[in-house]
Amino acid sequence: MLLRNKLSFREIFRFTWKVDLWILLCCTVAYYIDTYYMKSHISVPGGIIGVLGTAIAFFIGFNNNQAYDRWWEARIIWGGIVNDSRSLARSLLSYTSHDFEAQQIARRMVQRHLAFLYALKSGLRSTNDDYYIRYLAADDLARVQGSFNVPNAIINLQSKDLQMLQQIGAIDEFRFKAIDELIVKHCDGMGKSERIKGTVFPPSYSFFTSIFIWFYVILNTLTMTETIGAWSIIFGWAFGFVFHVTHKNGLSIMNPFEDSHMGISLDAITRNIEINLLEALQAPNIPGPIKAQEDGLYIM
Amino acid sequence: MLLRNKLSFREIFRFTWKVDLWILLCCTVAYYIDTYYMKSHISVPGGIIGVLGTAIAFFIGFNNNQAYDRWWEARIIWGGIVNDSRSLARSLLSYTSHDFEAQQIARRMVQRHLAFLYALKSGLRSTNDDYYIRYLAADDLARVQGSFNVPNAIINLQSKDLQMLQQIGAIDEFRFKAIDELIVKHCDGMGKSERIKGTVFPPSYSFFTSIFIWFYVILNTLTMTETIGAWSIIFGWAFGFVFHVTHKNGLSIMNPFEDSHMGISLDAITRNIEINLLEALQAPNIPGPIKAQEDGLYIM
Amino acid sequence: MLLRNKLSFREIFRFTWKVDLWILLCCTVAYYIDTYYMKSHISVPGGIIGVLGTAIAFFIGFNNNQAYDRWWEARIIWGGIVNDSRSLARSLLSYTSHDFEAQQIARRMVQRHLAFLYALKSGLRSTNDDYYIRYLAADDLARVQGSFNVPNAIINLQSKDLQMLQQIGAIDEFRFKAIDELIVKHCDGMGKSERIKGTVFPPSYSFFTSIFIWFYVILNTLTMTETIGAWSIIFGWAFGFVFHVTHKNGLSIMNPFEDSHMGISLDAITRNIEINLLEALQAPNIPGPIKAQEDGLYIM
Amino acid sequence: MLLRNKLSFREIFRFTWKVDLWILLCCTVAYYIDTYYMKSHISVPGGIIGVLGTAIAFFIGFNNNQAYDRWWEARIIWGGIVNDSRSLARSLLSYTSHDFEAQQIARRMVQRHLAFLYALKSGLRSTNDDYYIRYLAADDLARVQGSFNVPNAIINLQSKDLQMLQQIGAIDEFRFKAIDELIVKHCDGMGKSERIKGTVFPPSYSFFTSIFIWFYVILNTLTMTETIGAWSIIFGWAFGFVFHVTHKNGLSIMNPFEDSHMGISLDAITRNIEINLLEALQAPNIPGPIKAQEDGLYIM
Amino acid sequence: MLLRNKLSFREIFRFTWKVDLWILLCCTVAYYIDTYYMKSHISVPGGIIGVLGTAIAFFIGFNNNQAYDRWWEARIIWGGIVNDSRSLARSLLSYTSHDFEAQQIARRMVQRHLAFLYALKSGLRSTNDDYYIRYLAADDLARVQGSFNVPNAIINLQSKDLQMLQQIGAIDEFRFKAIDELIVKHCDGMGKSERIKGTVFPPSYSFFTSIFIWFYVILNTLTMTETIGAWSIIFGWAFGFVFHVTHKNGLSIMNPFEDSHMGISLDAITRNIEINLLEALQAPNIPGPIKAQEDGLYIM
Known part of the structure; x- marks a missing residue:
């Protein structure tokens, strides 16, 4: 997550230099083609190109809305997940x-919950780190490793322990139901995260929009070349930008769970839960919060 | 679901060649009509056509929003359904x-749940496959076949077994309630899927928008013919595209449940649940995940 | 609900002929006024009219969004209601x-539920049919007829029977609660339907938008008359269309509950529930599904 | 709530005459300023003004969306509240x-619920009527009058009575929980209504949009004056309209709870609940529904 | 929260003078550059700039939508939180x-709830005031001070007291469950507030939009300079405004929880809850509601 408003x-250059170069190249080529081949033949009407720009701005807006x-x-x-983790530990x-x-x-269940969170995060970020194993007992670890879905296997263990808690009379059935509902909510949170990670935004939308923009950048440069000559490269770039x-x-x-500057700061969130839960357990050696990177530019 | 971003x-040609040809034909006809019949009579004002393009871009945006x-x-x-299936099996x-x-x-209930999922999928995809029968006991199969709605009939069996579980004292009433709530959720998920499959998007919206676009493509080509001649066929096609x-x-x-490249990947989702549930049952011979088709282009 | 995509x-003519004629008339009048009275005096600038068209397209889009x-x-x-009906019968x-x-x-409660559905449908469609009475016992019918709100009176009877079921020990309190929750959900579904039926979409929005469109059609025709003469009637009609x-x-x-081709297919939905529930009751003489009308054009 | 579609x-005149006059005045002034002071100096480019109109149409659309x-x-x-009131009385x-x-x-609780509804309505409409006291016993009235929030005080009484009902054994704990949930829902409905009433829509949005429109009306008139003279007053008014x-x-x-023609018809809604509940109580002298005003134009 | 509609x-000047000055400066510079350096070379086409304005208006609309x-x-x-606080105290x-x-x-739990609210508000507003300690007993205060998250620590205390209430037989398990659900809701409300406070709106959206506007203001002024000379500074400012x-x-x-005129009026809301709860406790010396500032301009 980016942290700075400006x-x-x-x-800016770092985030955009690649596309900047491509646009400049594209506009330059369009300028030369218009100047040396097309100018004498046709004159693309600017008003009509404008409609294209407006339409594409809509489609970009549509994609951005869905992305947001x-x-x-x-x-x-x-x-x-933060809220339910606190409620689970408290209960x-x-x-x-x-x-x-x-x-x-x-x-043991509170600690295993931390293992669940870190295993889930590791899968969502595709980092395959094994930080989570520190919160699992040896026999638990043996049972979940090799599962098709590790966090789901951990949740299954939670249910077994909850059943045991009630059978030894440590909680009554009302508390059993309340805690079971929290486990179900975590199962839902896990599944929802996996849904967002696993569902590709229809490429027919994002990819064709990208093509349409290139198309517009070229037409726009062609149109401007006729009135302002080589300046059309600069202005064409600006519009393309x-x-x-x-x-x-x-x-x-x-793809908000990707390991990128713009994504959700899963590291910071899981660490905050970790601190909350370890405090509740009165554990020693609680780790500090995740720090922002690059002089406060972003946090992971 | 398409898997590739590019x-x-x-x-592109494969997805669009039909409409490409129709647009080209349409623009060519418009060009000839304008050149040989209308040119001398009228000159359609480009600015006004632009409004039409902008308005139609809105209406397309509206349809796309609802489609998404x-x-x-x-x-x-x-x-x-994935989350509730895991919770049902776990409980x-x-x-x-x-x-x-x-x-x-x-x-038996966990296995019958897989039958429910596959029967539901088969109905949504309209494939009429009977993969689901492998997860049904013979007497269950006899009772559900011929029903107006097979997955609903399977759910009814689940409730009867749940009632039995509680009557033989295998679960108490709290667990009965919790599992019953999960069965109700599956009934809701089934009904919601059927709603989306069974409700035709108002054709007055999508069909008239399609007509308006053809209308715009023709007017646009007519307008451009007056200034750029036969080039209007190329540009007209580009706009139409x-x-x-x-x-x-x-x-x-x-229609996201249709058997198409762009739809929801029901095959992959149900298979993932199948693997999760068979693992939980410690069943032998667990099938592998569904594989992407055509070199990673899509998954069904 | 319309069923065909094309x-x-x-x-098309059947759905639009009235407005087509009005637009043609309006454009013709505008053409003659411009030609014989205004032409020599003023020339409305097309670009400015375009803004009006764009703005109105927004406002139409807004109305359509809310309508959808x-x-x-x-x-x-x-x-x-479909889902909850199935769950109610199953429970x-x-x-x-x-x-x-x-x-x-x-x-008796399952049958009375069918009476509830048909009474509700009859009220929403304002058809005042009494199909629902076949699913009510004589004394029930006497108690609900003449009520201010028949379906609500039927729901009240359901609660009394549910109370009785629990008092004779046929269900325990957990099942009582679960079934009561389903009755509450049906009460909510009824109230939500009545809300949509009873709340007039702000006519200040829809009516003024309609006025603005007429206004735009006239201005647009006036503008085009100056450049393309009598053709402006055709083009003006096209834009108005x-x-x-x-x-x-x-x-x-x-107003999706109205008795129209475009509305929600309440007949088909209630019939499907009827079939599901009668099957669950193993009733004889189950009616068939509602059929599409006019060669598959729509279903009520 | 307005009831007529047309x-x-x-x-129309009644709803808009004030702003009509202001726009006419504004356009006339703009016309004279342009004609006598500015015409010889500058010519505002119409295309650029168009962008302003389009942008403002967006911002109006944004406000209207939030208002709706x-x-x-x-x-x-x-x-x-209608649904929960019926469920409360039924339970x-x-x-x-x-x-x-x-x-x-x-x-007593059902009647007190009517007092709650009328007290809430009176607060939302800021009418300060005391219709609600007819449904309160004398000692209840003494306890709620003078409270910071009368409807909330009434709800507190409901909880005390519910507690008593359970303590005398008239309901078991399951029914206690079910009815308590309905009381909580009414508390939520009250708070949500107060939120909408009490939260001023950001005036920076609505007020600046209003300024921008005046600004556009003036610029638009100035632009048109150059081509169509005094007609710009009529056309300027039309755009402004x-x-x-x-x-x-x-x-x-x-502000949908205001005492206006366009607001939510709280009078009609509360009266409908009143009829439903009095019928359920088999009370004598049930009042009739609220009637539409001014020949069916609106209902309060 | 601003309270006045006008x-x-x-x-207006107070809210906008800074950006006003920057726009004026920017337009003036653009005017001089165009007049003395560029005029003879190029003429930027207005229609194309218009597309940019329209596109940027979309992107502004997108940001405003998300902000709202x-x-x-x-x-x-x-x-x-208001509703749940009332329900918690009532229960x-x-x-x-x-x-x-x-x-x-x-x-004690009702009072401690007030401490929770004030501690939460203090964190969200980043004011670090300690008004909340007046509602905490000395030993409670000792236990929550120094926690990583004070309001969360207070909620943990509430759960311990609730457990005690049930163990001494003051409430049965149904009421335990109902009150526990309200505590969970407060935990959720706290987490949701922290989420909004802690999640920076993607600066790539808001910051680039700001850059694009400056870019448009400059191009727009350049375009107008060619037709209306120094007037372009005034008009350029107006568009930029x-x-x-x-x-x-x-x-x-x-960022609605910031300590600003436009934010959520947390002071007024918490005070209203405080009055409601102290009234319910029949406490002496109940404080009055928060008053509007600056002659009714805003309330904090």
């Missing part, structure tokens, strides 16, 4: 009877 | 007492 | 004890 | 034991 | 048995 010229919705939905899902630690065995199971950068901004948050 | 020229919403809602429904296997009869019923392809992209995801 | 010319949302919300509400028939009295009450038909498409689904 | 000229959402949300909230009267004391409390009236339509439903 | 010229959604979601969250005070110890705990002010209006409500 970007320096260096950062995916990004914001992803953020809401993980916001819900387990407050509503379980105080005998030793019950407290052991409850604490507005359209392409806006389109790319949409694409950059389309 | 399409090759061959694929249908597609995304369909995906959310099946994402919910049945973890919360049922360990005696043999209870476990038998629980395992932008409008028609965008409109068609919307239509292509309007 | 309409024949005859159907009402239509789709209505469909979702009745989709929910009543599976979760009630097998003694004769209990089964009698449960079956695009704007008026799009606006009318919105209006046609604004 | 407005007569008299009604507030209005529709308000309607949904009161639709929910109280059907699920309470038949001994005299229990029935007395249940009937379209933009201002659309903007005002949005503002008119922005 | 702003005086002084207030954040603002309104924030308001809905705090509206929910604790009505549903707890009347013995002294139970009433003590219930009253419309675009920049609309964009800034969006930004001003993007």
